[in-house]
Amino acid sequence: MNDRRIPGPLRRRPAAASLAAVALVALAATACSGKAEEEGGGGGGADGVATDIGVSDSTITLGALTDMTGPYATLGASVTQAQQLWADQTNDAGGICGRDVELVVRDHGYDAEQAVSAYSETSSQVLAYSQFIGSAYVNTVRERIDGQDQVLVLPQAWSADLLGSEYIQMVGSTYDLETINAIDFLAEEFGLGEGDTLGHVYFEGAYGENALAGSRHAAEELGLSVAEQRIAPTDEDMTAQVRALAGDGVDAIVVSAGPRQAASVAGVAAAAGLEVPIIGNNSAFAPQLLDTGAGPALLANYYVASPALPIGAEEGTPAELSAAYAEAYPDDQLDNGVAAGYSAISLLGQALEAACEAEDLTREGVAQAMLAMTEADNGFGIAHDFSDPAAPSSTESYILRPDADTPGGLTVLGDPFTSPLTDSYTRE
Template identity: 60%
Template sequence: MTPSHSHGRTRMLTVTAVATLLALTAACSSKAKDDGEGDKQSAGGIKTGTGITGKTINLGVLTDMTGVYATLGKSVTQAQQLYVKQFNAAGGACGYKAKLTVRDHGYDPQKAVAGYTELAPDVLGFPQFLGSPFVAAVKNRIGQDKALVLPQAWSAHLLGSPYVRVIGSTYDIETINAIDFLMKEKGLKKGDKLGHVYFEGDYGENALQGSQYMAKEAGLTVVEQKIKPTDNDMTAQVSALKKAGVKGVVISAGPRQAASLVGVAAAAKLNAPIIGNNSAYSPQLLGTQAAPALLKNYWVASPSLPIGGDTPEAKKLVADYKKAYPKDSLDNGVVAGWTAAAVFGEALKKACEGKDLTREGVDKALLSLSDFENGFGVTQDFSDPKAPSSHESVILQPDKSAVGGMKVVRQPSESEEAKGFAPKVS
């Protein structure tokens, strides 16, 4: 799912284009902040500030509706719009109703930073900011603005700020748990070689840190295959992994690369189990020629139960989403979007209890959420900004008959190796 898939080309764009853009927009941003009214006290004794107009809580959404992650961005955004509709119908927070302002950055670094610059002076925070490289590019500004950002990205490089909170396990921890599954359930053992195909950039390289750590702990040897997001044919990678004699493979890339890897491996008779990070699958793959191989020899590590999870909350979300968006398919982007909106909503309610709906009040409220669970199997702890909110992963398997195209094969769990691992915080 998500995509801190900056990866090389986008990352280079980020470094150059974003640096220039930051210099041009910094003055504008600080001017907007200086011109603000500052904190106010409402008639009901609720402290308010930036992002509150009248009885409306203005929130920003920076997403991808037209670029490489358009399908994901649409699911995440629609789920959040559904949440806000229900949040408001239930009374909002202290009578204040939430309003989302959506900007499509098309997974373009300049548009992403421009979108942040436009919305930051006028919103309380961001329940969605899709794309790790773009969040990282404005991380310092987010710290100055103190507007809470919940990224649709799972890179450990985003940890460390009380205003940028990763929801769920980061890619490094997710990879450790994925390899634990291969060792406990799929025959990978000490002394074996493990292939790792990964995107260059934040996402893939953060996942690689996990496999390198697990290799040391479990006595494995990692055979690395770095790829670019423009590499869609995994024939060369499969050939190299087969020659090396790998007994298992991790893929930290996009759905298209995963489908090629699994399909080519089946044709080449590379009989090694393959597991992907949460961003390396979409149910649309089951409509391609790679479907038989995916159904037989592919698994995915996820930060939560899937949209088809067997819980009352998951079933209600499926029914509500189908009713709101009858023409759109269900996928785990719906879960990710709903969860992030629900976390933000819970922080708003907590801030309301403390009579402080300022940015600082909402950030403080989130720090008090140490046992958030919304029916998708994983309890989230937001009390430590230097740690992901969870170390658990759910192992899923493609399944045509399951809602959202995925079934659970291992319930939420944290491997012993993950318990001893500390992500590298930038």
Template identity: 40%
Template sequence: MTPKQRLRSAVVLTAALACVLTACGGDTGSSAGDGPVDANGVRTGPGVTDSTITLGVLTDLSGPYGPLGRSVLQAERLYADQVNARGGVCGRKLKLLVRDHGYDVETAVGQYREMEPKVAAMPGLLGSTIINALLDSIEIDDLMTTSLGYSSALLGQPALTIIDATYDVDMINGFSYLADTQGLRRGDRIGFIYLEGDYGNNARRGARFVADERGMTLVEKKVGPTRKDLSEEVRELGEAGVKAVLISTSPPQTASAVGAAAAGGLDVPFLGSAVGYDPRLLETPAAPALLKMLQLVAPTPAMTSDTAEVRKLVADYRRRYPGDPLDQGLETGHNTMAVAVQDLKSACEAKDLSRAGIIAAHRRQKRFDPGLGPVLDFSDPWRPSATQSYIVKPAQGVPGGLAGVRDAFRAPVLEKYLAIL
């Protein structure tokens, strides 16, 4: 049994013992003292009045991830307004309480304390370092929270959820795809440039797993968040004789690395994490290299997808925010709010809109289709809600600056990894 499996067993045992001691049970998983009951017999909690349900969004609108944060937030607002136009949820309108932490941990902690008593759930917490700083509070407060960081290290938290595949799962799928389609063989040296921190480290875990399984050597280059010029790392990878490069960095760093490879004659395929791309990069001098050399592994389809839900999102967003750029953050915001609304509907049906009731409703979701990406299963907090990925590539003149290459798939080796995750 792995350390994580032992921890999982301990958590399950502790939860079962707590249930016995407190006589929990019934249809909702809530005790009789969880909160007031409305005229329709629905138990309520913080953030829930007779007319509104307030949801929290603690995000970055002015810091390094400001463009992404704005796209996600605007898609969330669009979805919430559409739900409200149809009558809301449980006879109540949705209200978003938004705070901009600017990617500052101290600011975010203070804002969370101010927001927490006012919200029923938080479908939008952006920033790995901020999420880590708030983990204990989220669990103590029983606040159903959606992480907009996708590290599998965050799994196992009942009140914290990750929508779509985690960074390591995406990298396992993407690296496997790259090896199969580019003729990579046992003994090959593969470059990997990654950003220090949860994002890069988690993608690195997936890359190392595939390299070990396929008998390849991973040549690693770690970079800090403030490093702008990656030409030295690219030069060193070229000297090491790598046959391909994996990259899990920020968008400007991705552009720097691919541009340096093109300029320096390192003509090998690049496979990046989707979070490391921004369509605005196609307005930079690195655009020709990105279009020629880069593919990305993503948890959701390109916005050029011909599915009805994607087409509707693009059309609705353009009407609501004319002139604003389209990027993958729109799909993230859509899916995040779709899951939150489904949680609230399920909690209402169980007559329990308390925080415990919302968490229980979320964990009852075993096959939820948000319309953009794979079907999601939230029943096991220790397992990613999705294990399929998409391959996309930069493209000029299309919504989101990405075109689809391969539809949702899962690498055969992934099940072995999930068994030891």
């Protein structure tokens, strides 16, 4: 990789999305969360700090809505354990504003109805959410987040339709920008260009379709054709999709899905003799897959675009984090969910510290403290600007490559960058 790329300005039109299938559930649950204000208390603490929901004189309660039993179970567990590790370390160091941090964790199994139910159950208990897995599920309760609850949410999701809310703050670039960066890498490193065909395997819904928008833009700029294969999160065998892409004569493949789908794409392509580079979005890899039959194919032809340094990096926060996590969870394998979870909650921690300094640990005080963070650095290689709700906190990506000898299974190929192809990108 070279460092010629300079991030360019990118203005976006905020958009909103919802899941029709669970709209009635979300509306029905509104009445439940209407009690949040009266149940959560209010006023101020004994120390004179203003507080409301989720804060007592001794405790700050944060919410974590995760997936530990669905398609992102491996990553969801790592994200949650990393965030619990941060809370433990913070409490051992004296807490925040003289208060211990506690996590209220709910597993929604990547199911829409369970996600809405988990939000409804916890929205009257927490000051903010350190994670909420699933772009579509965040959007389903978005009106409540922005309206009656006005609660800060850091989603473990990067769909552009989450932009535009001062209470929903994603950490890193959106999927469309990440995909443009990924395709720029393919063009630079493998000569992908005019007349070539790019295959794209993507989840139906906000994640995959947002990534596909980036793919289509990059393809238009580079003169590529795009062969699209849409799949459901429950689809794990990619044989049919890879055969179709082989028939289309693809020269490279983008995967905007989960780790199992990415491994299947790589394994099936290798078995079929389709030796082309494959690159996945940041959630499309798990190191456990290197020990499966797809491992050799992932090591040979797979790459990952990421909004932060991986857990196996020898610099910054990851180096210390990997050791601490291994000590806390000795039976669990390191993966990038550890880095993603810790990165998000440590940035939230900076907002909590700033809110404490301002003597305002209310939900609004914490949200405003986050908006005031314009160069937030938590040691994961990329500075974040949360001041513009219509923009992601960063437009940069690292390109990573699987490596069985590196903790977490990923190594860094070069400096983070923003593709110049983003300069002409307008989000509809």
